[in-house]
Amino acid sequence: MMTNNQTAAPKPFPIALCGHTLKYEIECICKIFLPVTKFAFFYDMAFLPEGETDGAILTLEQPDEEQTRFFVQVTYHGTTLDETQIFPKCDPVQEKALCEYRFSAMLFRILEQLTDLHPAWGLLTGIRPVKKVQPLLEQGLSKEQVCETLREQYWIAPEKAELTYNTAVVQQPLLLETPKNAVSLYVSIPFCPTRCSYCSFVSHSVEQAYKLIPDYLDKLCEELAIWGDMVRELGLTIDTVYFGGGTPTSLTAEQLEQVLSAVQKNFDLSQLREYCVEAGRPDTITAEKLAVLRQYDISRISVNPQTMQDTVLENIGRKHTTEQTIEAFRLAREAGFDNINMDLIAGLPGDTPEGFHDTLEQIFALHPDSITVHALTLKRAANLFAEGASQVHNPVQQMVQESMERLPAEGYAPYYMYRQKNTIDNQENVGYALPGKESLYNILIMDETQSIFGAGCGASTKIVEPCGRITRLHNYKFPYEYIRQFDQLMEKKEQVRKIFDGMEREME
Numbered sequence: 345m346m347t348n349n350q351t352a353a354p355k356p357f358p359i360a361l362c363g364h365t366l367k368y369e370i371e372c373i374c375k376i377f378l379p380v381t382k383f384a385f386f387y388d389m390a391f392l393p394e395g396e397t398d399g400a401i402l403t404l405e406q407p408d409e410e411q412t413r414f415f416v417q418v419t420y421h422g423t424t425l426d427e428t429q430i431f432p433k434c435d436p437v438q439e440k441a442l443c444e445y446r447f448s449a450m451l452f453r454i455l456e457q458l459t460d461l462h463p464a465w466g467l468l469t470g471i472r473p474v475k476k477v478q479p480l481l482e483q484g485l486s487k488e489q490v491c492e493t494l495r496e497q498y499w500i501a502p503e504k505a506e507l508t509y510n511t512a513v514v515q516q517p518l519l520l521e522t523p524k525n526a527v528s529l530y531v532s533i534p535f536c537p538t539r540c541s542y543c544s545f546v547s548h549s550v551e552q553a554y555k556l557i558p559d560y561l562d563k564l565c566e567e568l569a570i571w572g573d574m575v576r577e578l579g580l581t582i583d584t585v586y587f588g589g590g591t592p593t594s595l596t597a598e599q600l601e602q603v604l605s606a607v608q609k610n611f612d613l614s615q616l617r618e619y620c621v622e623a624g625r626p627d628t629i630t631a632e633k634l635a636v637l638r639q640y641d642i643s644r645i646s647v648n649p650q651t652m653q654d655t656v657l658e659n660i661g662r663k664h665t666t667e668q669t670i671e672a673f674r675l676a677r678e679a680g681f682d683n684i685n686m687d688l689i690a691g692l693p694g695d696t697p698e699g700f701h702d703t704l705e706q707i708f709a710l711h712p713d714s715i716t717v718h719a720l721t722l723k724r725a726a727n728l729f730a731e732g733a734s735q736v737h738n739p740v741q742q743m744v745q746e747s748m749e750r751l752p753a754e755g756y757a758p759y760y761m762y763r764q765k766n767t768i769d770n771q772e773n774v775g776y777a778l779p780g781k782e783s784l785y786n787i788l789i790m791d792e793t794q795s796i797f798g799a800g801c802g803a804s805t806k807i808v809e810p811c812g813r814i815t816r817l818h819n820y821k822f823p824y825e826y827i828r829q830f831d832q833l834m835e836k837k838e839q840v841r842k843i844f845d846g847m848e849r850e851m852e
Contacts, residue, residue, distance in 0.1 A: 356384035358399040364436040369444040370402060370451060372469035376770050377455040397422060402447055404436055414443075416450040420458040427454060452499070463770050466499030471762050472790055473504075473772070477512035507748060507774070511758040515787050518759075522794060523615065526583035527575065528785055531564070531603065532800030533592040534823060537625055537663060556823045560801070561599055563830045565606040567799045570834055572610025575797075578844050582611050583794065584618040584785040591624035597632045604640040613641075618784045620644040626672035627664035634679040644783060647673050647712075648687035651695060652703040659694040666706070673710050683781050686712045690747065691720035691740030691768050700743040708754055713781035715756055717747045719771030721764045740768045751776040760786045797840075801826035807843050815843055 357378060361367060367385055374383060389401065403415040412433050417426035427450045436443045448467055456462060468476070476498070480490045491505040500508075535553055575582065585607060592600065613619070621637055623629050623645045637645065649669040651657060657664065676684055686707055690700060707715060719740050752758075756776035760783070763772045775786055788794045789806075792814060798805045805817040817836055820826045826833065 354382075356382040358384050358386060360386045360389045360399070360401045360403075362387070362389055362401065363404040364402075364443065366402075366404075366436060366440065366444050366447060369448050369469065372765075373448050373451050373455070373467070374400070375765065376452075376463050376465075376469070377459045377461055379766070379768075400451070402451065404443065404447075406433060409433065414446050414450060416447065416454060418451070418454045418458060420455075423458060425454045425457060464501035464504045465763070465770055465772070466501070468494075468498040468500055469763075471764070472792075473508045473763065474512045474515065474761055474790065475792075477508050478516070481512060481516060503745075503748065504772075507758055507772075508761065511761050511774070514757050514759040514782065515791065518782060518784065518787055519791060519793065522784075522788065523581065523583060525579065526581045526615070527795045527797055528584040528586065528788055529571065529582055529607070529611065530785075530796055530798045530803055531568070531585070531587045531592075531607065532589060532798065532803040532819075533587060533595060533603070534590040534800065534802050535594040536589065536591045537594060537628060553823060556827065557595070557599065559827050560823045561595075561602055563827055564603060564800050566830070567834065568603075568606045569610050570837055571797050571799055574837065574841060575611060578841070581615045582613060583616070584788065585611075585613070585616065585620070586618075586785040587621040589622065589624065591628055592621050593623045593625070593628040593630075593633050597630070597636045600633055600636050601639075604636065604642075608640060618643055620646075620783060620785055622646045622648070623672075623676075624648045625662070625664060626669040629672040629675060631675050631679065634676055634681070638679055638681070642681075644683040644685065645676060645681055646685040646687060647676060648685075649703075649707075650687060650689045651692055651699070652706040653695060653699045656692050656695045656699065660692055670706075670710065673712070683713045685714040685716060685775075685783065686710070687716045687718065688747075689718045689720055690743035690771070691738045695743075697739050697742045697746070701746060704747065704750055708750075714759075714775060714777035714783065715751060716773070716775040717744065717751070718773040719744055719767050719769070721767045738768045740771055744769075744771045747774075747776075755779075759783075760790050762790055805840065807840060809843070809847055815839075 357374070359370065359374065361370070365387065371383055375381070398419050398421065400416070400418045403413075405413040405415070407413050410433050412431050414429045414431065415426065417424065429446065429450060431446065434442060445467075452467055465473075476494065477490055480493055485493070487509055490509050491502065494500045494505040494508065495502070535557065595603070607613075619642050621642050623637075624647075626647055626649060629647065647669065649666070650660070650662065652666045652669065654665055657666070673684065673686075688703060688707065720738065755778055757779070758774050759777050760775040761772055775783065777783070789796060792806070793808060795808050796806045798819060801819055801823050802821050803819045807815045807817075809815075817839060819833060820829060
């Protein structure tokens with residue numbers, strides 16, 4: 345029984361799929377227009393809940409041997425619109441992508457009319473928009489031709505098409521320089537001083553997990569030794585190394601040195617093009633830790649304020665101030681780091697376009713080498729997800745638009761981009777850099793043309809075969825699982841060896 349202070353949870357939006365099971369893209373399109381909405385899928389109209397006023401029906405029929413009929417009907421807030429299209433006969437199993445595209449286009453047009461929303465990314469729902477541009481560049485198409493193709497195929501707004509094109513142009517020569525027979529190494533340090541409200545990463549506060557850290561680091565160093573043996577046996581070279589988390593500088597200087605020395609001991613780093621440590625939280629950065637990073641030739645670090653507004657920092661649970669961010673950046677420059685990234689998040693709770701503008705001004709005054717602008721994403725594992733409805737009218741679009749205009753004007757070019765589900769206002773995350781300061785690891789992980797070996801809990805290993813097939817192997821999410829079941833986890837490494845052995849045989 346509900347109390348006076350409770351309200352009934354909104355009913356899921358029912359969607360009937362008749363004559364097919366093409367759910368994924370349809371759900372992605374619905375999420376663009378109906379954010380913070382749960383959907384219930386039915387595969388027979390007979391099972392639709394009675395008395396529903398809102399919902400969607402997507403029917404695929406074969407009226408004869410030569411035709412396929414697509415029908416989409418949506419009722420939203422009492423208004424019903426529908427559309428029917430006839431195409432030459434196609435099999436929804438064999439031609440899944442084509443059928444999904446047709447349903448998506450019809451559904452998009454109807455929802456655009458019903459909601460009066462006009463998403464800048466159009467039909468494009470994928471994580472990696474730049475991969476749509478790279479084949480067009482390889483064909484020799486001009487900027488105008490590329491942008492027009494994106495507009496025609498995916499209905500992308502001109503400013504997003506240009507952003508995607510500009511990102512691909514920066515990436516192209518860097519990807520051509522990627523060495524053959526090389527892999528990248530990701531090292532997970534899943535600890536933070538506190539957990540931010542927007543965060544969904546498997547990170548644990550140092551206070552809560554302090555007792556686990558010594559055992560975790562011992563096992564992590566063991567895994568690095570196993571990876572090192574495999575890299576040598578397979579005749580591979582290490583191209584980039586990236587320490588992420590969490591916040592790697594949550595560790596003490598001595599603990600950082602323990603892991604960095606394990607990397608140095610177990611891998612030949614003579615061919616390394618980039619060594620990045622995501623220092624992250626300004627309140628964890630000290631001169632002593634920076635000296636350790638310099639000792640091990642770290643070439644790039646991140647000092648991530650997310651915002652330069654102290655009230656917003658308090659809202660999201662970050663226990664540091666703007667002044668600490670400025671001091672941490674100053675310490676990093678004094679330590680000799682000439683490639684420093686700073687992460688920002690547009691649309692944080694309590695932030696305003698004016699506050700975001702001020703944040704940009706303060707960041708430009710520091711003149712970091714790269715700036716990554718994330719749009720707030722409501723991830724299910726994040727504390728902020730429960731407050732999703734309050735974020736529907738978030739002014740994130742205005743903030744992102746300013747970053748798209750101001751960063752290039754300050755000399756920063758977009759060099760990598762990715763999009764996520766449940767991002768407020770269907771926006772994107774973009775890394776901007778001064779010339780020559782791009783993060784190679786960020787480009788490679790988005791391009792998916794190089795294998796990445798992941799060490800530590802929550803880390804993912806991605807094996808990319810010459811044919812384009814990708815295999816992912818995931819480590820346990822939590823430190824206690826990683827420690828207790830370490831031996832079983834390491835047995836999975838044999839799968840990596842088998843895949844690379846198979847790749848060698850294919851090359852012979």
